[in-house]
Amino acid sequence: MGAMLASHDPVTTASGSGPVAPAAAGRELFLPQPPAFETVDDERYDRKVRLAAAFRMFSRAGMDEGVAGHITVRDPAEPNSYWVNPFGMHFSMIRQSDLVRVSHAGEVVEGRRAVNGAAVAIHCAVHAARPDIIAAAHAHGPYGKTLSSLEMGVEALTQDACAFYEDVGVYDTYTGVVLDPAEGRRIGEALGGHKAVILRNHGMLTVGSTVDSAAWWFLTLERTSQSQLMAYSAAAGAGSAPRQIGHEEALQTRGQVGFELAGWFQFQPIFERICRDSPDIFD
Secondary structure (H helix, E strand, O other): OHHHOOEEEEEOOOOOOOOOOOOOOOOOEEEEEOOOOOOHHHHHHHHHHHHHHHHHHHHHOOOOOOOOOEEEEEOOOOOOEEEEOOOOOOHHHOOHHHOEEEEOOOOEEEOOOOOOHHHHHHHHHHHHHOOOOOEEEEEOOHHHHHHHOOOOOOOOOOOHHHHHOOOEEEEOOOOOOOOOHHHHHHHHHHHOOOOEEEEOOOEEEEEEOOHHHHHHHHHHHHHHHHHHHHHHHHHHHOOOOOOOOOHHHHHHHHHHHOOHHHHHHHHHHHHHHHHHHOHHHHO
């Protein structure tokens, strides 16, 4: 199990202005860093374990409604294919060995279980549109899908929301369950270069350069949606409007909390807890 956890490298800080407190003289601080791999097989296994952990996290966070939702990660040896959850398997039960590999053409090439057609239509297109991303996440979280039904975007109301400031696309059309590859391509176009996209009357989708960041962006976007809905509800009751963070402050904060390594890092305590509580993800 330990080999699948992040490495811990020394942190050098000259003052208290960095992301961590400075060390006293003669002391070395350590901080988790993304792991390195000796073989592609090791990297594949790690990606699959982290993907299984992401599903466990989604389940614990209440984002496991019925058979809806999917998270994908590229295969490191065959980057035009990706690993995804089996259709109809509860997120809380998924192990790395349960995952299924699908080709860019949408065909199952590894594994024996069926895959959600919507996962194929959306994720094939998103991965094709964004060769820079490794993972994509989508689920029907109650707050994200509620926000998606309103004529609003993700607003800079809180520090955490600033991770998404001017970094969320909008797919403004709803035509039913996404099964048409052409609609998947339109979602990919709406995502553009952003880390997230609102699917109107449907929900949210996030992407990242690791499974860790894609999953974390989705979790924090769901909670950001919850906070925004609560803020507007409370403000309406008080006859006022939520207080917005200014443009320059929101941009600065996005630079502090919205970059890829920050997304990866935020997932690490969750990953370590799931590794301890649910060691069967390694099976």
